[in-house]
Amino acid sequence: MQVHPDNPEIPQPRGPLAGYCAFGVGILLSFFAWIVRTDDLVHCFAVSGFIFSFSGILKGVCHLSEEIVYQFRPRYRSSLMKALKACFNWKNVCVAVFLCFVSFKPEDCTRILAACACIMLFTGSQLSGPLAVEISAICENRKMNVAHGLAWSFYIGYLKLVLPRLKDSIQTFCDKKGNFVLKCKDTWKLHILMPLSCTIPDKLEEEDSNIEFLDNLPDIVIDRAGVRKRVYKHSLYAVYDDAKRPHHCVLECATPLLSLYEMSKESSAEFSTEDRLEQAKLFYRTLKDILDNSRDCRNSYRFIMYDDSEAAEDPHFLSKVILKHLQQQEKEEYSLSEGSEVQTDQHEAMSRDPTLMNSNDAPCSLMSQQYTQ
16 A cells, blocks of 8 residues: 555555556456467457447547537637547557458457447446546546645745745744744744644634744735735744643644635535545645745745544644644754764864874884783
8 A cells, every 4th residue: 555655644646556457457368268269369359459449439429429519619619630639549549440450350240339339338328437546546647636726826826935935034023022932943934734624723722722823923025916015924823732831833724725625515516525535635745745846945844734533532632733743843853953963073073184193102012021911
């Protein structure tokens, strides 16, 4: 089972295992067909391949009827070539034509027509439609999921703009208020909450009494999309542990998850709770991949993704999750700083000028009495 290295709840992109299995099953069935053969095996394979290819052409003809009658102008701008490319796989057409000329026999007509008729009836009754896993794989591979659009929109329209300016905003805040809260610059990051349920409170302190809003950082003002001096805000929070010691961080929720939650509540969106959970995981994975490859946003964010299905049982569930990530972050930063100090000491030791060790004792032989027992 492929899981994300950061969190086992996040699935990795689907691999080629299904294709390998299909290839292996095809070889196994071919071996069985060779064992029980009662006819020319090569001819049987050729006819079966032609049936499969020709049925694909027939499906394309059916789709083309819909595209020509109702979708020709709005989707294809009255271009017949674009409609044909959308409805037909030209490799499949070439294979069908080749097999027809190479292996077609008149006595095969009944078998071919009956098989194609069954395939078309199954297709028309939607008994042989694509599986849910096939649709999901296609959407993931072609970046067609809701999560992909939301992740890119969140990055392009927000994170890419504010994260490079975040540390300057924190520095301005510390200069004005005094650097008594955010003392370590290595932790000057935007901590982004990502609950898998997509339920996001407007005020975090109402969700957990151990979370306290302290203040807003100085506004980040940017001219954007025709809006002059558009304002972006970030909030500073204190998160208290069991000993009531405060831990400070810049904290907010991933607002696109709220869109997923609202979509699941709209019947017209046809977006189930299971779809919402899958898209929330894909949103996390996609956004992490985007930001990991962004030089401008490096070391200025930290995701806090958590399963809040049992949050109702613990009134301080959210603060405990945040504290866990903050403590882990402190350990990571400490180990990095400790490693850099060791490297610095080694570099200084290697860069010192060599010194000679002088002695006032007279030289003596190895066989002298001083060195014998």
